[in-house]
Amino acid sequence: MGRVSRAQAELNRQHIVETASRLFRQHGVENVSIADIMGAAGLTAGGFYRHFASKEALIDEAFALAFQQALGAWEQVARRGRPDDESALASLVRFYFRRRAPEWTCPVLAFASRGDAIAPQEPATATYRQGVEALLARFRQLAQQASAQAGTPAPATGELDLLFAAMVGTGLLSRAVGDVPWIRDLQAAVLAALPATAPKA
Template identity: 45%
Template sequence: MPRVSRKQAELNREIIVEAATRLFRERGLHGISVVDVMGAAGLTHGGFYGHFDSKEALAKEACTRAFTQSMERWKQKIDANDNRVSARTSIIAPYLSAANRDNPGESCPVTAFAGDMCHETAESGLHQTYTQGLEALLQMLTPLMGSDQPQANRQQALVDYSLMVGALTLARATRGNELSDEILDAARHFLTSQGESV
């Protein structure tokens, strides 16, 4: 069999990471196998170890990619608005939407990976990647709060994001029941109406 060129190898690696990023968000970091990832990438599973030392190494890179994608989306939303209230709403409203609930493969890694992180040690590279990603998103959300006190803004961002993640998690867990929509609607209404006075 002919040897794959460096360019093709780089492309294959990119395809694998993209496939893993989507699958891990959809089914959790421990809910898929190397065979699943390579199948989604359209490649044979035998080639996996030519790109990654382990599934954990791929999971860490996919986790980093998912957070980078979320940060880029948030930055675009913030940059497209001319005040903090509309910028904050532009993040919250789509986050707490039925479309976001129903498409976890393109959604927030904080929600997608939270359950898995509960079983990781604090020292694991994956846990550290997750924590750093969460902190980066919080740092983007914090300036959108309304106080002139940085610590008060930090506290409000922690509360808001915790509510967003919790509501999205519960909405996914109850998908197919009217309760799911109720949870999303209640959290979205609370946060967006609160934002006008924060």
């Protein structure tokens, strides 16, 4: 069998990262082996180390991809049309609470348990932190835009951070418990606490 071309090798590598990111989000990093990833990607396990120095190196890239995809999804939600009385922020929070396939779980939630298992010096630790920070920054921006749209003062940063934490925490509970009345109450409470969106008369 001939050697794989450089272009095909790069495609294979990207496919491995995409597959790993999906499996990590679905099953947890600690529950997915290199053999699992390579098998799901349709490649031989022995070829893994031609692409990555270690599983930790792949985890770092898979984390980065997952946060990139999450931020991209948030941007799509922020840009698409919505009712006049709903801000992009409210649309985002509704999107966040929506049930989705496990492989598309928010990376903040999907990878949180991995934090204790990754050594502080590992690149994936910084990648996770930077990914969460990017999502928090976008959340703050959308909240500020909602306030500007309504002609009201922007909430303090601490208030926005509390709302972000409430959204993520409610998302975690929703994922763990399912669609029960008190989860819906929590979701409604988070939505009700968002900056007012109705323009001043």
